[in-house]
Amino acid sequence: MNGPVDVGRPFRGRVFRYGDHVNTDVIFPGRYTYTKSRPEEVAPHALEDLDPTFAERVRSGDVIVAGWNWGCGSSREQAAVCLRYAGVGAVIARSFGRIFYRNALNNGLLAIVCPEAVDALEEGSEVEVDLDESLIRHGGTSFGFAPFSPAVRSMIAAGGLIEQTKRRLAAG
Amino acid sequence: MTEAGRPADNARTFAQKALARACGHESVAVGEIVDARPDVALSHDNTAPIAEIWRQFGQDRVAIPERMAVTLDHAVPAPTVRHARNHAEVRAFVAEQGVGHFFEVGRGICHQVLSEEALVLPGDVVLGSDSHTPHFGWLGAFGAGVGRSEMAVIWATGELWLRVPESIRIRLEGVLGEWVTTKDVALTLIGDLGADGALYRSVEFDGPAIAGLTLDSRAALVNMMAEMGAKNAYMAPDGAVFRTVAERLVARPGRRAGRGAEPGETVEAVAARLQSGALYPDRGAAYAAGHVLDLAGVEPRVARPHQVDDTVAVGELDSVRVDQAFIGTCTNGRLEDLGAVHRVMAGRRLARGTRMVIVPASSEVWSEALGRGWVADLVAAGAVFGTPGCGPCMGNHLGVLAPGEVCISSANRNFQGRMGDRGAEIYLASPAVVAASAIAGRIVHPREVTE
Numbered sequence: 001m002n003g004p005v006d007v008g009r010p011f012r013g014r015v016f017r018y019g020d021h022v023n024t025d026v027i028f029p030g031r032y033t034y035t036k037s038r039p040e041e042v043a044p045h046a047l048e049d050l051d052p053t054f055a056e057r058v059r060s061g062d063v064i065v066a067g068w069n070w071g072c073g074s075s076r077e078q079a080a081v082c083l084r085y086a087g088v089g090a091v092i093a094r095s096f097g098r099i100f101y102r103n104a105l106n107n108g109l110l111a112i113v114c115p116e117a118v119d120a121l122e123e124g125s126e127v128e129v130d131l132d133e134s135l136i137r138h139g140g141t142s143f144g145f146a147p148f149s150p151a152v153r154s155m156i157a158a159g160g161l162i163e164q165t166k167r168r169l170a171a172g
Numbered sequence: 173m174t175e176a177g178r179p180a181d182n183a184r185t186f187a188q189k190a191l192a193r194a195c196g197h198e199s200v201a202v203g204e205i206v207d208a209r210p211d212v213a214l215s216h217d218n219t220a221p222i223a224e225i226w227r228q229f230g231q232d233r234v235a236i237p238e239r240m241a242v243t244l245d246h247a248v249p250a251p252t253v254r255h256a257r258n259h260a261e262v263r264a265f266v267a268e269q270g271v272g273h274f275f276e277v278g279r280g281i282c283h284q285v286l287s288e289e290a291l292v293l294p295g296d297v298v299l300g301s302d303s304h305t306p307h308f309g310w311l312g313a314f315g316a317g318v319g320r321s322e323m324a325v326i327w328a329t330g331e332l333w334l335r336v337p338e339s340i341r342i343r344l345e346g347v348l349g350e351w352v353t354t355k356d357v358a359l360t361l362i363g364d365l366g367a368d369g370a371l372y373r374s375v376e377f378d379g380p381a382i383a384g385l386t387l388d389s390r391a392a393l394v395n396m397m398a399e400m401g402a403k404n405a406y407m408a409p410d411g412a413v414f415r416t417v418a419e420r421l422v423a424r425p426g427r428r429a430g431r432g433a434e435p436g437e438t439v440e441a442v443a444a445r446l447q448s449g450a451l452y453p454d455r456g457a458a459y460a461a462g463h464v465l466d467l468a469g470v471e472p473r474v475a476r477p478h479q480v481d482d483t484v485a486v487g488e489l490d491s492v493r494v495d496q497a498f499i500g501t502c503t504n505g506r507l508e509d510l511g512a513v514h515r516v517m518a519g520r521r522l523a524r525g526t527r528m529v530i531v532p533a534s535s536e537v538w539s540e541a542l543g544r545g546w547v548a549d550l551v552a553a554g555a556v557f558g559t560p561g562c563g564p565c566m567g568n569h570l571g572v573l574a575p576g577e578v579c580i581s582s583a584n585r586n587f588q589g590r591m592g593d594r595g596a597e598i599y600l601a602s603p604a605v606v607a608a609s610a611i612a613g614r615i616v617h618p619r620e621v622t623e
Contacts, residue, residue: 021367021479025587026594030566034247035254037221037320049589069368072401073587074566075303077319098372098403099303103319151205151333162228165325169229 005060005089007110008157010130013061013089017123018050020067024079024100026050033076042078043085060087063129065121067093070111071100077107084109090129092117092136105152106161112136117143131156183454185339186406187374190314190451194297200336202458207331212292213239214300215323216282217246220261222301225324234269234327241273241291242266243282247568248561250277255568280534280560283307283395283502288536290420293431294409294450299326304502304584306375306398310391311417312409312450314374317398337403338460339374339453344381346468351618353512354389355504355582355602358396359473361465363483371401373460376453378408381467387416388508395503399480399584409450411443418443472617474580475600478588486605486617495577497528497610498591499555499603500563504582505533507540509603514546516607516618522554523613529571530555531563555610567592580609 005011026049028042036042047054064070064083070093071079080103083091090110104111110129117136120143121127128137134147148156158164184192184199192199195206215222219242226234234240242262250256259277266274275285283304286292294312298305301323308315318332326332342361348354362369375397382390390407397405421433421442431449433442472486499505499513510532522528530550532538538560541547547557564571565583572592573579579591579598586598599615608618 021481023585023587025566025585025590029589030568031572031592033566034217034258034568035252037224049594069371069401072367073303073585075301075317075319077321080319095368095371097368097401099317099319102322106319106321149205161321161325162225165328166229169231169328 002060002087004084004108005087007089007108007129007131010128011061011089012126012128013059013063015063015065015121015123015125015127016054016058017121018064018066021069021072022050022066023073024071024076024097025073027071027079028076028082030074030076033078037078039081039085042082046082046086055086058086058088061089062087063127064088064091065093065118066091067118068095070096071104072097075099077103080104080107080109092121094118105156108156108160112145114143114145183456183458185374185457185459186376186451186453187314187337187339187404189453190295190297191334191336193295193451194314202336202338204336205333206336208297208299208334209331210299210326211239211296212241212286212298213323213326214241214282214286214298214302214305216243216302217258217262218301218320219265220258222320222323222327223261223265225321226327229324229328231328235330236327237270238272240271240327241282241286242271243275243279243285244277245281245561246566248277248559251569278535278559278561280532280537281502281505281562284506284533284537287311287391288420288534290417290424290427290432293417293428294413294446299323299332304395304398306402306405307391307395307502309394309404309406310387311413312406314404314406316404337372337374339376339457340370341459341462342375342377343379343462343464344377344467345379345464346381346466347384348467348470351472351604352470353602353604354385354393355396356470356473357465357467358393359475359483359600360470362396362400362481363473365400367399367479367481368401370397372403375400375402375405377406382407383410386508387412388506391506392504396584408452414443414446414450415439417446472602472605474605474615475586477586477597477599480584480586480600486601486615489615492599492615493578494526494580494609494614496571496573496579497526497606498564498571498579498581498583499528499606500531500533501565501583502533503584504603505531505537507537509582510537510541510546512602512604513607514549516604516622517553517555517611518549520553520611520621522610526610526613528555528610529558529564531558531570532560534560564591566590580606580615582606
């Protein structure tokens with residue numbers, strides 16, 4: 001666990017694989033939701049109830065590969081923030097819970113729908129994620145994903161929703 | 173159960189109409205991204221961390237204090253000093269910013285309280301930093317959950333981008349059988365369509381069965397659509413909705429100026445105005461999927477640990493021991509739910525080795541149940557009551573589970589670790605099944621303890 005990665009340029013990491021319907025309660029337990037909010041407080045609890053050793057093992061640039069409906073359940077934003085600040089650069093899944101999806105992108109954690117990559121990537125695989133090219137590279141192969149909209153790209157480039165809103169308010 | 177339909181030009185879904193109104197456009201297309209201005213911005217105990225995010229914007233004042241509704245409900249009264257400090261920060265922020273609507277510890281769960289207080293009206297758009305905000309579809313409003321950062325942006329700017337969702341139409345026909353509730357309808361739908369069966373979508377209920385459902389029953393079904401991944405859910409509002417909301421507005425003259433009740437106005441006049449402001453999908457609107465469900469075919473169902481869509485008929489379970497029974501939450505903590513529990517439990521006793529926690533959804537529910545004598549009967553049966561609020565639903569407060577314990581709950585989520593230790597197991601069911609299981613000490617059909 002060594003801090004967030006710059007997702008604006010290609011980054012490399014290892015794959016942590018999980019299953020379908022992984023909910024925000026196991027990503028960030030509810031027992032902490034009203035007492036821990038800051039990135040440095042929440043990151044050590046990332047995936048605590050699914051994979052208790054994850055937070056110790058994860059490093060900047062690593063990615064999570066999962067099945068259907070990653071991040072379903074509660075709206076708690078710490079589920080995205082804890083992964084981002086534990087070092088996760090992207091979650092690659094077949095689909096996402098909708099509030100997690102928004103929270104992830106708003107905090108600069110890439111939420112990528114790419115079933116082909118989910119099929120191919122194994123636990124421990126080395127991958128590179130390239131936001132500019134909308135590609136996931138692994139060994140000699142690559143997997144394309146639908147490019148994020150210009151609005152989402154500019155939000156990520158601005159450093160997330162909060163930074164973007166600061167600029168918008170400053171500009172009047 | 174799929175129903176084919178041919179979309180008509182210009183015909184629009186409820187979601188299209190509600191979001192068009194909220195962004196001030198004549199009409200919006202499915203898939204379009206709009207800047208929606210919510211009528212109500214809901215937050216709860218998470219108001220303090222949202223305020224901390226909002227302060228980064230450097231504003232002196234929030235942009236929409238009159239549209240903000242803050243309820244302390246998630247861990248009430250404060251169980252630890254950290255929670256108490258969080259509550260204190262919420263109160264300070266509410267006072268500093270002149271937040272329009274604030275509900276203290278004990279008033280109840282935000283979705284129930286805002287419904288009782290007539291702060292949300294048919295046709296409104298409500299955005300909430302809570303995943304069960306689709307709840308307000310019971311009265312024909314568009315409710316969607318958002319994150320904390322997004323709520324901070326709404327406070328600062330009054331608006332937030334939303335994608336206009338595809339819609340699913342679910343037509344309800346027939347009449348529920350004895351001991352069958354809309355919780356069972358919800359678990360049937362989620363079991364059939366999956367926990368992601370409505371992902372990103374607007375679930376729009378219609379059909380002749382709605383008229384026969386109480387408003388409490390409607391709320392339970394719409395609320396549970398969050399567990400199917402829905403962005404929002406909606407039930408076509410009828411005279412019962414308009415009358416009830418109008419009565420509550422007449423009791424609170426001046427609330428929701430322009431649409432609410434003026435002093436001295438009659439319930440009928442206000443109800444008529446609410447009806448004229450209600451939104452209904454057009455005939456021939458384009459739906460991504462259509463389903464028809466005959467309520468007569470629904471049986472009491474149970475969701476097994478740890479997924480909401482892993483459902484079985486209650487009779488198909490092997491004998492499952494129950495350590496704790498929990499009644500409450502925004503899904504099934506209303507008066508009708510306590511009534512069903514009372515019907516099963518009055519004059520009986522909890523099974524040896526089984527305990528029961530009941531947390532009414534609001535002070536109004538709690539007071540009404542007290543007045544009817546239900547609370548005394550349930551205490552005599554062995555139940556304990558907690559302060560109106562969310563209770564142990566998300567493992568924050570009062571009634572959390574030890575490793576290896578089994579809980580049957582009227583709540584909405586049975587995720588691993590949600591109600592306490594990750595080694596505990598949560599089964600979800602209707603209040604009647606929860607109550608019967610508390611009497612039997614194992615999960616049973618209400619018939620088994622009442623006949």
